[in-house]
Amino acid sequence: MSNIVVRDDLSVVRTGTQDFVTVVLAGQTLGIPVLSVHDVLNPQQITRIPLAPAWVSGVLNLRGKIVTAIDLRQRLGLPPLEKGKQSMSVVVEHNDEPYSLQIDTVGEVLSLDDADFERNPVTLDQRWREVSRGIYRLKDKLLPILDVDRLLAFESNGKAA
Amino acid sequence: MDDLLNEFLTETGESIDVVDVELVKLEQDPNNKEVLDNIFRLVHTIKGTCGFLGLPRLESVAHASENVLGKFRDGELQVSEHAVTVILESLDRIKEILAGLEATEEEPEGDDSDLIARLDAIAEGAMAEPDPEPDTMDADIVDPGLGRPLKAGEVSLEELEAAFANAPGPEEMDEPASAAASASGGPSGGSLFDRVGGDDTLAVAAHLVSQRAANDKELSKFFAGTAADLRKGQFMGLMLAIFKDDLDAADNVARQIVTVAGFTNAHFDKLIKQVKDVLVECKVDGDTADEAVMSFELVRDCMVGAVKAVAKAETNKAGTSSASAAQADAGAGAQHGEAGKRTSQSIRVSVDLLEDLMNMVSELVLTRNQLLQITRNMDNSELGVPLQRLSQCTTELQENVMKTRMQPIGNAWAKLPRIVRDLTVELDKKIELDMRGAETELDRQVLELIKDPLTHMVRNSADHGIETPAERMAVGKPEVGTIVLNAYHEGGHIIIEIKDDGRGIPVAKLSAKILEKKLATEAELAAMSDSQIQKFIFHPGFSTAEKITSVSGRGVGMDVVRSNIEKIGGTIDMVSVEGKGSTFQIKIPLTLAIVAGLIVKAQEERYAIPQISVLELVRASTNSEHKIETIKDTPVLRLRNRLLPLVYLNEVLGFMTRDEIDARENADDFIVVAQVGAFTFGIVVDQVFDTEEIVVKPVAPILKDLDIYSGNTILGDGSVIMILDPNGIASKANSGVGDHDREEEDMQEQVRRGSGREKESMLLFRAGGKNPKAVPLALVARLEEIEVETIELSDGREMVQYRGALMPLIKAHPNMSLRTEGRQPVLVFTDREYTMGLAVDEILDIVEEELDIKLASDKQGVVGSAVINGKASEVIDVSYFLNLAFADWLKSRSVSDDVATSKGATVLLIDDSDFFRGMLKPVLRVAGYDVKAVSSAKAALKLMDEGHVYDLVISDIEMPDMNGFDFARQIRDGSKWEHLPLIALSALATERDVQRGHEAGFDDYIAKFDKEMLLRSLAQQLKIKGDAA
16 A cells, blocks of 8 residues: 655655544644554543643543643644633653643544645744644645654753743 | 572572583483583582682582583583483582581581592593492382383483482481481381481382372372372372371371372272382382381371362362472471472562562552542441451552562672772772661662662772872871762652762863863853862763773763663762862652652642651641741741741742732641751641552653652542652742752752851841841740730839740840830740740841851840841840849859950860750850851761861760760770860869869860850860960
C-alpha cells in the first residue's frame, strides 16, 4: 500500500494511507496519528496544580495511572473554553509519560492518502507551525496534523509558551 | 558472620554446584571446549577468592584441580574418567572445607597432600593406576542390579548424579567414616546406619530401589506421579531416617512417598523385599540387611495408611512438593541441621521480580485504601473485620517488600576506604576518610546508580581537593586531610554529603579556564558570584586539574556525576571556599516509595504532607488559646513559650494574597508544625483530614521545577492529589528576595571556620522615644497584650496576674508611661522561675541581622547600639531589667572601669540555656569578641573535631549529657584545644566548685551573673595566652 513517488516539487514521498483521529479545538479540526492515541476520555475530574505553567491544567487518574493534563487551547494560544462546557481528552505518550490533551470534542477516524499531505505553509502562525507536522488537504477543509512530540517537548520551548 | 565470608560461601557453593554438573557434561563430551572453559573459569575464581580471603587449604586444593583443568584446556591431557573423578573428589573436599568454614568461620584442620599429589600426578600425565577410590566409586564399576558391567560413562554418570543429587554433606561423610572406624570392632557395634555402610551405600541403594520400584509392573504405578530424581531422593530420605532411628521423619517421608491410592500390605512386602535384595547387592552383610528390612516394618502402617489419605486428596501435586520438603526435613533432622543452613540464608532473586512485586504491592495498597474508604461510609458493615485483617496483611507485605529493596548505603561505600588508601600512596598525601550514616538505607536501584558518582566524587576530593602534607602544613592545616561522607534522611529525601577540608575550588583559576574554553565571557564572569563560577565544574567537558593524573582529570568529571544524579531525580549542590574546602550535597528523593501522608486542605483542594516531617498539629482560631499573631507582616504562633514562624499554604500556592487572608473573619485555621532539618515552622491550612498510606509517584517532567511538590498520588477515593515538599515550602517561605542566595550563604557559613558571624533574629520595639530598640528574639518568651485594667500596684511596683502568678512589669525606658486604657504590649522574659514583663510602647518588627553592635553604651540597661534595618537601634540588656524586677536575680553592678579587651578575639560559648547564650552573646560582642555559641559540650567537641579554632572557651558547668568538668578534662587531655584558655561559668560558685573547676582544668571560674568579672577574666586569660605565645 505504500509506494514511493516523486512529486511535482521533486520531493520524494511514500504514498499510502494513514489513519488519524480528528479532534476539534475552537472550531479548528486537527488530526492526531491514530497510533499515538492511547485513550479517548470523557470529561474527567482534574486536580489542579497551583504554580504549574498555565497550560498544565492538572493531573487526573486514568485507571490507577497519574496522567498530566495539558490545556491545548492554552498551549496554542486560543481563548479558554466557554463556561459550562467541558473538555474531552485524548491520551498520548511522550518519553514514556502519559499526557492527556484536552480538546473540545473528538471526531471521526480518517484514513488519509499520503498524496494529500503537504508541509506547513510558511505563513502559518508561529505557534501552530511549531506543533503542526503538516497539513492534509481534505475535500471540504484542511487538516493540520499535531506533532505530539514537539507539542510536549517542554524542555526546549515549553517554558516560553 | 562476616559479610564477605558469607557471600563467598554462597557464591562458591553455587559455583561448585555448577562445576559438578558441568564436569559430568564434560565427561560425556570431552571435546566440548565451552564446557571446559566454563569449569576452568569457575575453579579459577574459587581459587582466586580463596587466596584473597587467606584460606590456604582451600586455595591449594583448588589450585591443584585448576592445574589439571588447565592441562585439559590446553589439550595436554585427555579428559579421562579417572581425572574427572579425582577432580570431583577435590570438589568434595572443597565442600567439606566450606562446611567447616561455615560452622566455625575458620578453615578446618586437615591434610590434603594425598589428594593434591594425585591431582599433580594427573597433571604431569603420570597415568598411574587409579588410586583406590571411595566406596561410591567402587559401586560404580559394576551395577549388580542390571547384572552386567556397564559402559564406564553411563554408570558413573548415574551414580555420580545419585551421589551428588542427594548431596551427602561433606561433614557427614567424615562423621560416618570416623564412626565406622570406631565401630569396626564388630558388625553389631554402631547404629544400623553405620553398619549398612553410611551415606555412600544408601545413595546407591536408594537409586537402585527407586529404579526397580519404577520398573516393577505392580509397584510402578504408585510412584508414577513423582519425577525420578525426586523419587530417588525420597527413598534416600526414607532409608536415612529409618536407619538412623528418626521415626518422626521416617513417618513423614513414608506418608508422602506413595502418590497413588491402592498401596496394600502386599505391595509393601514386595517393596521391602526389593530393599533387602538391593542391600545385599550393595555388599551389606546378611544380618544387617535383615535388621534393616525389619526396621522398615516401622513405616508399614504409615505407607499403607498414607494411601487412604492420598485417596481422599484429589490431586497429588501438593503431595509431591511437600514431599520434597519433608525429605529435606528428614535429612536435616537426621543430621545436625547444618546442611540446610546456608541455602536458607539467602537466595538470589531477579530485580525485575522485585520490581513487579513492588508495583503489585503499590496497587494493592491503593485498592485497600479504596476499600477502606468505601466501608467508612457504610454503617455496621460486616466487611469491617476481614478488611481490617486485609489491611494489616497489606501493610506487613508492603513493609517487607520495601525491605527487600532497601540496602544500607554503606554497601556503596565499601570500596572507598581502599580507593582512598591507594590514592594516598599514589598521590603521596595523607587522607582520612570519615564515613557517617553508613546504615542509612536506600533503594537498591538508586544505590547502584549513585555508586559510581560517589566513587568519582571521593576520588575528586582526594585528588583535587586535599593538598599534599607540605602544602597543608604551610597554610596551617593539620597534615592529614579529611574527607567526610555523611548520609542521612531528611524530609523524605536522602542527603549524602561529601565534604573535604582541602584547598577548595580556586575561583581565579576556574575563571581563566572558563574563558579559555569560551564557556562565558569576561563580562559575564564579572557579574557572577564566586559560587556561580564554581558551579561551572558541573559544565560538560570541564576539568581543572593541570596535569592529568591516573586518578581523575580526564574531563569526564562532575557533569557526568550531575547527569547521573539528575537521572534518578536527585539534585547536587556544592559550596566551596577557597583554602577551606568543599562540600557537595546530593539530594535524592524517595520516589517509588509508600509513605504515610497527612491529608490537608487548602482552597477546596487536598494535598498530602509526608508524615515524617510533621511534628504536631495545632488548631488556631481567634478565640482559642492558640491564635495567629503578626509581628509587622510576619505571622507567628506562640507555642509552648516559643514563637513559631508560620506560612499560609493558601498564600504559598497563590490562592490568596496576604491581605485576603488577614481580612478573613473568624478564621479557624489548622497549623501543621513541620520540621525541615533544624528549621521548625508551621504551615497554615484550611483543614486537616486523616493520615493515609500513599504511594509516592514522581511528578511529570514538566513539573520537576516546582520544588514545592515532591510527587503525586492517588487517594482511596480515586482522586489524584499533590504531595507537598516541606523543604520547598520552607525555602519559598523564607522568600522575598534572593532566598537561594541566602541559602548559599548559609551553606558557606557552615564551611567557613569558627570566626564567621551568625545572623541573629532581633525583635524591634519602641519604648520611650522614637528610636527603635532591639532585643534578641531568642530571649523573648512571649509577646503579650495586657488589659490595662488588670495591672495592679503592689509595693509601689506594677504587677500583673499572669498564668497563675504575679509578674512584675518593668518599663523598658524610664521615660515612658504605661497606657491608660486598652491593651499594653509587653515582652515576656522568663528565666528559670523568674518571669518578667517588659512594657513597651509598640512592637515593630522581627528582622534577621548580622548583629554588629557598634559601641558599648554606658546607659543603664543598654548593651550598645546596632544598625538594624538601616536604623540605629539600642540593644537592651535584659539582665539589667531582670535585675530590676527581681532583686535577687543577680547583684547589680554598675558598669565601672573599662575592661581591657583583645579586640577581635574569637570566643566559644557553651551553655545549655538559650537564655544565657542569648544574653551573653551581645554582651561579649559589645566587648569586641567574635562569639560562637553552642548548646552542649558535645557540639563544642564536634566543632573541635571539625578543626575550628578559637582563642578562648567559656563553658557552663551544669549541662545535660556532658558537664563542664568532664568537658574540661577532655579538652585538657591532649586534644587539639589543649592549650586554649578555659573559663568556667556557673551558677554554682562555692569554694569547692571553684576548686573542682581548677582541678578539671579550667583557668578561671566565674559566677554566672557576674558580667564584669567575666569580661575581666576574658581579657586576663587572653593576655596570658598572648604573653605565653
